[in-house]
Amino acid sequence: MEKVVLIGASGFIGSALLSEALERGIHITAVVRNPENIKITHTNLKIVKADVSDAAVVTEVTKGVSTVISAFNPGWTNPAIYEETLRTYPAILKGVKEAGVKRILIVGGAGTLFVAPGVRVVDTDALPQEIMGGVQSLGEFYLNTLTTEKDIDWTFFSPAGIIEPGERTGNYRLGKDDLIINDQGESKISVQDYAKAMIDELENPAHHYERFTIGY
Secondary structure, three states: OOEEEEEEEHHHHHHHHHHHHHHHHOEEEEEEEHHHHHOOOOOOOEEEOOOOOOOOHHHHHOOOOOEEEEEOOOOOOOOOHHHHHHHHHHHHHHHHHHOOOOOEEOOOOOOOOOEEEEEHHHHOOOOHHHHHHHHHHHHHHHHHOOHHOOOEEEEEEEEOEEEEEEOOOOOOOOOOOEEHHHHHHOOOOEEHHHHHHHHHHHHHOOOOEEEEEEEE
């Protein structure tokens, strides 16, 4: 039975990933800052409190697994989200590589998706200024670090422009680098469908050393 480390398992997307993985019988080690925020119990669930901004800590908690899923986010209301993202994600990447992990799946952002040739979401005025720190930092990590990473098989899974609670429909589209927009001009996905697609990717790898995205 597959064993996976899930970083950030108590967050909005992380908790959806946790539920989806457990439903499929996957053994999960949930690595979180605040274990009390995980409200579920399961025989396949182990909860570990850890500071993943320390690469040595990441190495310790990820030893012995072949795949890590990271849904790390410092918190959208964290005034230091830009700095913490750019400090922590390289530490996570370093830590998992030193642990001998073969693959890392990362919850990405939509900011670096293209809406027109040469124009990314982050280049438009579509994003509220209050979340730009998180959007820009995750985008910089993807563009400046991940795209040149050759030592670990990585996947960066960008959600649609809007990811929100909804239904697990299984009826969505997948793409690569372009924002997926529906007939109403909206870019949306439920967190449940996002989680389904991520765990599908875990179980049946189709994207290696690249980003992909999702939308209705």
